[in-house]
Amino acid sequence: MDFLRPTSWEEALAAKAERPEALPIQGGTDVMVELNFGVHRPAALLDLGPVRELATWEPLPDGSVRVGAGVPYARLIAELGDRMPGLAQAARTVGSPQIRNRGTVGGNLGAASPAGDAHPPLLAAGAAYEVESAAQGVRSIPATEFYLGVKRNALRPDELIRAFRLPPVAGPQYFSKIGTRNAMVIAVCSFSIALFPSERRVGTGLGSAAPTPLRAYAAEEFLADAADWDGDLDEAVAGRFGELVGAAASPIDDVRGTAEYRRHALGVMARRTLAWAWNDHRKGALECA
Amino acid sequence: MRVRFSVNDREQVADDVWEGESLLFVLRERLGLPGAKNACEQGECGSCTVYLDGVPVCACLVAAGQAQGREVRTVEGLASADGLAPVQQAFAECGAVQCGFCTPGLLVQADDLITRVPDPSDAEIREALAGNLCRCTGYEKILEAVRRAAELKAAGR
Ligand SMILES: Cc1cc2nc3c(=O)[nH]c(=O)nc-3n(C[C@H](O)[C@H](O)[C@H](O)COP(=O)(O)OP(=O)(O)OC[C@H]3O[C@@H](n4cnc5c(N)ncnc54)[C@H](O)[C@@H]3O)c2cc1C
Numbered sequence: 001m002d003f004l005r006p007t008s009w010e011e012a013l014a015a016k017a018e019r020p021e022a023l024p025i026q027g028g029t030d031v032m033v034e035l036n037f038g039v040h041r042p043a044a045l046l047d048l049g050p051v052r053e054l055a056t057w058e059p060l061p062d063g064s065v066r067v068g069a070g071v072p073y074a075r076l077i078a079e080l081g082d083r084m085p086g087l088a089q090a091a092r093t094v095g096s097p098q099i100r101n102r103g104t105v106g107g108n109l110g111a112a113s114p115a116g117d118a119h120p121p122l123l124a125a126g127a128a129y130e131v132e133s134a135a136q137g138v139r140s141i142p143a144t145e146f147y148l149g150v151k152r153n154a155l156r157p158d159e160l161i162r163a164f165r166l167p168p169v170a171g172p173q174y175f176s177k178i179g180t181r182n183a184m185v186i187a188v189c190s191f192s193i194a195l196f197p198s199e200r201r202v203g204t205g206l207g208s209a210a211p212t213p214l215r216a217y218a219a220e221e222f223l224a225d226a227a228d229w230d231g232d233l234d235e236a237v238a239g240r241f242g243e244l245v246g247a248a249a250s251p252i253d254d255v256r257g258t259a260e261y262r263r264h265a266l267g268v269m270a271r272r273t274l275a276w277a278w279n280d281h282r283k284g285a286l287e288c289a
Numbered sequence: 290m291r292v293r294f295s296v297n298d299r300e301q302v303a304d305d306v307w308e309g310e311s312l313l314f315v316l317r318e319r320l321g322l323p324g325a326k327n328a329c330e331q332g333e334c335g336s337c338t339v340y341l342d343g344v345p346v347c348a349c350l351v352a353a354g355q356a357q358g359r360e361v362r363t364v365e366g367l368a369s370a371d372g373l374a375p376v377q378q379a380f381a382e383c384g385a386v387q388c389g390f391c392t393p394g395l396l397v398q399a400d401d402l403i404t405r406v407p408d409p410s411d412a413e414i415r416e417a418l419a420g421n422l423c424r425c426t427g428y429e430k431i432l433e434a435v436r437r438a439a440e441l442k443a444a445g446r
């Protein structure tokens with residue numbers, strides 16, 4: 001096995017072009033588990049740790065934020081909680097402090113597990129992922145087009161994930177996750193909501209609910225139309241929203257839960273997070289008035 | 290490959306390191322520092338917690354090559370010439386150690402907590418230690434020890 005240590009983004013792209021079979025490693029919280037248990041024997045490890053560009057974030061002129069793939073969860077929580085509340089909430093539920101000190105959104109995207117906690121809030125908030133190769137340059141992939149199957153993403157063999165971009169936060173965002181403990185759990189299922197009140201639009205993201213993380217489009221459209229954006233949340237509307245979220249899932253039975261339980265729990269989380277978000281939305285509207 | 294990094298303020302060199310090897314393996318098997326424990330090798334138990342550039346991490350999930358040129362502090366490096374660190378003294382005083390397997394990781398993680406948060410609440414202690422499993426004590430004595438360690442540290446011990 002080779003251990004490649006590029007010290008800049010250009011060097012990293014060159015290394016990946018020359019050795020497409022090299023396995024990138026950032027926090028190592030997925031990669032090292034597989035190495036320790038002999039699941040994988042990659043021909044080479046490509047350590048992106050020394051690539052400083054990946055560990056930085058910047059606000060862009062249009063108010064959106066571009067976050068390097070290598071910013072660990074702990075920094076995302078400490079530095080970006082106000083700019084991406086949904087993602088920060090999800091980050092707080094990842095593993096343990098030690099895991100959050102090392103684990104990154106870039107690694108979550110690379111692993112592309114349907115249970116990865118970063119995916120639902122990124123989908124709900126309308127994220128795009130910036131990937132790059134030495135030969136083809138930069139591609140921006142909308143979150144909705146990135147997940148292709150269980151642990152499969154749209155990355156080409158010579159590409160690396162550079163960053164993710166999120167539009168400016170336009171309203172309340174929430175994340176909720178079901179597990180057996182308040183720490184160290186892979187989601188039985190998870191849900192994220194984002195409201196865009198000025199556009200009267202809703203974003204959703206579902207985790208551990210199908211072979212890939214996904215949005216519940218029918219639920220989003222229903223809520224955007226049926227809700228009274230200037231009034232209180234109607235219980236029947238919230239209930240129907242929950243049903244439509246559950247219906248968008250195609251979950252499986254496994255050791256963590258049955259398909260039926262997951263569908264039910266998704267509906268409950270959808271109603272609950274919607275209530276929290278609507279509460280904030282109304283409070284915000286009243287404070288502005 | 291050769292990996293060079295600092296451990297407990299001393300420059301260390303490990304040779305013939307396999308590229309897929311963990312920092313934990315290098316510390317224990319190549320550098321003779323068995324303080325950090327190997328229990329699960331998958332980040333679940335926290336027994337292998339060490340500081341990497343001042344940040345607590347699971348040494349079993351750091352590739353050895355990722356430590357190149359960096360600073361590692363293990364449980365062996367917590368005590369100073371003046372004696373035990375507050376966390377070590379408090380764990381001993383409070384009887385927070387039974388078989389001791391989880392202790393080195395808990396000490397590093399608790400040391401980080403009381404350094405960042407001088408007077409942690411019980412909720413903060415629980416959250417900070419959520420990734421450190423103990424199969425013996427039932428955690429009550431551990432919570433007590435962390436509260437005591439914060440006191441000792443505040444008292445300048
Ligand atoms: C004890 C434990 C608990 C966990 N709990 C959770 C949890 O609660 N929720 C959750 O979502 N996950 C959890 N995980 C999984 C893991 O921590 C996350 O998926 C994390 O986001 C991975 O980030 P990393 O930087 O450590 O990735 P790495 O292990 O370094 O990489 C993961 C994958 O991404 C690829 N990759 C990394 N960076 C790039 C890049 N820049 N370009 C292209 N490919 C790249 C790698 O090749 C690899 O395939 C847990 C893991 C452990 C060990």
Ligand code: FES
Pocket residue numbers: 326327328329330331332333334335336337338347348349350
């Ligand atoms: S041995 Fe590293 S976390 Fe268990």
Ligand code: FES
Pocket residue numbers: 385386387388389390391392422423424425426
């Ligand atoms: S004292 Fe035995 S595992 Fe904690």
